[in-house]
Amino acid sequence: MDKITIITGTVGVDAHVIGTKIISRVLRDEGFNVVELGAQTPPEEFISAAQETAADAIFMSSLYGMAEMDLQGFKEKCLEAGLDDLLLYIGGILGVMRHDFNDDEEKFKKLGFDRVYPPETDVKVAIADLKNDLKVKGGKV
Amino acid sequence: MIKVKQTKIDEEKFMEMRKQTLALWPKASKEIDLDEAVAYQQSLPEDKSFVKVLQKYSAEGKMGLFPRQGTPIVENEIELLQSLNSVGVRLFPFTTDSYTRNLQLDKAQAGLEESIKTGKAKLNGYPLINHGVKTNRRVIESCAGAMDPRCSQKANSLVGEYAFASGMTAMPASFFGWIAGYDKKATVEECIDTAQYLGRLMGYYAEQGVIISSDLHGWLPNGVVPTYVNVATQIIEALTAAHQGCKSVHPQANFQGNYVQDIAEVRLFRKIFRKYLDKYGFQDVLIPGIIASQSPLYAFPQDVGTAYGYICYIANLAATAGVDACSVKTIDEAIGVPSIESHIQTYRAANWIFEVVRSQKIEVNNKDIDLEVAMAEKAIDAIMDKVYELGDGDITHGTIKAVATGVLDSPFSINIHAQDKVLGVRDLSGACRLIEFGNLPLPEDVKDFHREKVAAREKAEGRKMDYYVSIDDFWAISKGRLLGTRN
Numbered sequence: 001m002d003k004i005t006i007i008t009g010t011v012g013v014d015a016h017v018i019g020t021k022i023i024s025r026v027l028r029d030e031g032f033n034v035v036e037l038g039a040q041t042p043p044e045e046f047i048s049a050a051q052e053t054a055a056d057a058i059f060m061s062s063l064y065g066m067a068e069m070d071l072q073g074f075k076e077k078c079l080e081a082g083l084d085d086l087l088l089y090i091g092g093i094l095g096v097m098r099h100d101f102n103d104d105e106e107k108f109k110k111l112g113f114d115r116v117y118p119p120e121t122d123v124k125v126a127i128a129d130l131k132n133d134l135k136v137k138g139g140k141v
Numbered sequence: 142m143i144k145v146k147q148t149k150i151d152e153e154k155f156m157e158m159r160k161q162t163l164a165l166w167p168k169a170s171k172e173i174d175l176d177e178a179v180a181y182q183q184s185l186p187e188d189k190s191f192v193k194v195l196q197k198y199s200a201e202g203k204m205g206l207f208p209r210q211g212t213p214i215v216e217n218e219i220e221l222l223q224s225l226n227s228v229g230v231r232l233f234p235f236t237t238d239s240y241t242r243n244l245q246l247d248k249a250q251a252g253l254e255e256s257i258k259t260g261k262a263k264l265n266g267y268p269l270i271n272h273g274v275k276t277n278r279r280v281i282e283s284c285a286g287a288m289d290p291r292c293s294q295k296a297n298s299l300v301g302e303y304a305f306a307s308g309m310t311a312m313p314a315s316f317f318g319w320i321a322g323y324d325k326k327a328t329v330e331e332c333i334d335t336a337q338y339l340g341r342l343m344g345y346y347a348e349q350g351v352i353i354s355s356d357l358h359g360w361l362p363n364g365v366v367p368t369y370v371n372v373a374t375q376i377i378e379a380l381t382a383a384h385q386g387c388k389s390v391h392p393q394a395n396f397q398g399n400y401v402q403d404i405a406e407v408r409l410f411r412k413i414f415r416k417y418l419d420k421y422g423f424q425d426v427l428i429p430g431i432i433a434s435q436s437p438l439y440a441f442p443q444d445v446g447t448a449y450g451y452i453c454y455i456a457n458l459a460a461t462a463g464v465d466a467c468s469v470k471t472i473d474e475a476i477g478v479p480s481i482e483s484h485i486q487t488y489r490a491a492n493w494i495f496e497v498v499r500s501q502k503i504e505v506n507n508k509d510i511d512l513e514v515a516m517a518e519k520a521i522d523a524i525m526d527k528v529y530e531l532g533d534g535d536i537t538h539g540t541i542k543a544v545a546t547g548v549l550d551s552p553f554s555i556n557i558h559a560q561d562k563v564l565g566v567r568d569l570s571g572a573c574r575l576i577e578f579g580n581l582p583l584p585e586d587v588k589d590f591h592r593e594k595v596a597a598r599e600k601a602e603g604r605k606m607d608y609y610v611s612i613d614d615f616w617a618i619s620k621g622r623l624l625g626t627r628n
Contacts, residue, residue: 012239013239013240013242013243013245014239015239015293015322015323015324015325015555017322017325017363017553017554017555018363018364018438018553018615021553022612022615025608038325038555038557039325039555040243040325040555064239064265065265065477065478066239066252066263066264066265069248069252069263093475093476093477095477099476099477119440119443119475120440120443120616120619
């Protein structure tokens with residue numbers, strides 16, 4: 001069976017690199033094929049990397065609170081690029097001021113994200129969700 | 142072929158460089174006139190001088206707060222500064238938003254306009270360039286205290302020009318901060334080049350009698366590692382700025398959370414920066430004080446009680462160590478940009494501790510602290526010797542080669558040119574030790590000291606000290622512990 005390919009990185013000009021480095025290492029140790037784009041990755045780069053590697057999912061990290069602005073129209077661009085099955089996960093601090101995580105979840109689901117996580121979520125939770133989501137889509141597990 | 146060198150950029154060349162910098166933003170050359178800016182700086186009262194404010198804390202044996210702040214809407218920023226004044230803050234690190242830091246000024250403008258329209262902050266800082274000199278001066282004049290903006294490599298020179306013309310009196314010429322945490326692709330040489338510009342600009346102001354101080358941040362310890370490389374790189378930043386004519390530097394003790402180790406660091410700071418500045422002929426460069434920083438990069442507790450615990454612990458540590466100012470995060474750190482109320486409550490708590498602890502003038506004498514000081518000094522001297530050797534006496538050349546070869550290295554850095562071959566865990570007392578030395582040129586007895594401490598924890602916990610322990614320790618602080626445990 002093909003290995004599952006996951007793209008990781010922080011979006012926009014977000015410099016908070018530690019989370020995405022840890023996620024990438026854990027995913028690799030868990031047997032995934034990881035394309036690690038690192039911090040400060042423009043949204044378009046996620047899309048081109050996903051096209052080039054036929055990725056199954058994007059695991060985006062974000063701590064600087066401005067991801068919402070960076071990701072306007074992101075899902076639409078994925079669809080335009082033919083990435084209909086690409087799963088979009090995001091986690092971290094997703095707004096600038098003190099706010100309710102439920103609002104983040106709603107906002108990013110509207111933007112087309114499949115899963116939204118609060119800060120300090122164990123990446124293993126997202127891995128379990130990913131396996132589940134891929135099964136639902138009838139793809140490789 | 143390395144093009145930078147440590148020697149001072151001559152004035153004619155520097156003025157050419159300035160033209161290119163000011164050309165990055167259409168309004169810049171109209172707003173910034175160096176002679177007028179110097180005259181404005183000279184007209185400012187003493188409480189706007191970062192050097193004077195920090196020296197005053199130091200002379201009086203008091204401690205200042207040094208809280209990160211910065212919000213896009215001018216009226217809100219003024220309200221925030223005045224509120225911070227009401228809890229005694231007189232030193233302000235000034236956070237610029239991430240678009241400004243990356244010179245995406247059109248996006249910063251859009252974010253600013255959206256913020257004004259909705260009345261809500263849509264940027265994670267103050268867009269210093271977009272607001273312009275006149276507005277910045279109004280903001281600075283609206284409160285008491287000295288300003289010290291934050292930026293990253295890409296926009297640093299232009300932000301520096303705006304900051305000093307606006308009346309700010311400190312800024313980090315701290316290129317390892319960018320390598321550690323802000324700039325993914327910039328080369329070490331580009332970072333040095335940019336830091337030299339700021340150092341040279343500070344040098345120009347200094348020649349006219351306006352002393353602007355450079356923060357030293359060094360290669361921030363993004364993970365659980367001892368601060369040897371952090372301190373060595375702060376020394377490198379100090380020397381690089383001094384070569385360009387900068388006349389004041391203030392080091393930053395990055396607290397990793399272990400009492401003995403962090404107090405040892407401050408004790409070492411009292412001598413090691415002076416030692417290196419004097420050694421290379423910079424007896425006239427001031428060190429107005431030492432600022433401690435709550436190590437910025439561990440996950441922060443998300444609930445208010447635990448966050449207070451962590452903040453008050455660091456405040457206590459800083460007061461005991463005897464620093465002149467301390468940067469603590471707020472209880473909102475884990476959630477986003479803090480509200481005014483969170484700032485106020487947090488600093489009231491920290492101030493209480495500063496006052497009560499400092500008034501007791503406690504002298505801590507402890508052989509473990511002495512041992513940490515000795516080990517750190519040996520390690521840092523060995524690193525500095527190697528850097529100078531690699532550069533054949535030129536600190537900038539040595540630094541470029543040292544990063545390329547991992548002689549200078551630290552884990553979890555953003556920059557793709559870092560080797561990232563070094564890793565650490567905590568020992569049983571919570572002090573940071575190295576488990577992977579990478580290519581750090583540490584003396585064998587320093588390495589043995591670390592090996593012994595790591596072995597003791599391996600024995601006590603019956604598990605190998607590896608990458609996953611390092612990560613467990615990284616998350617521990619937000620859970621109210623120093624040592625991580627495996628679930």
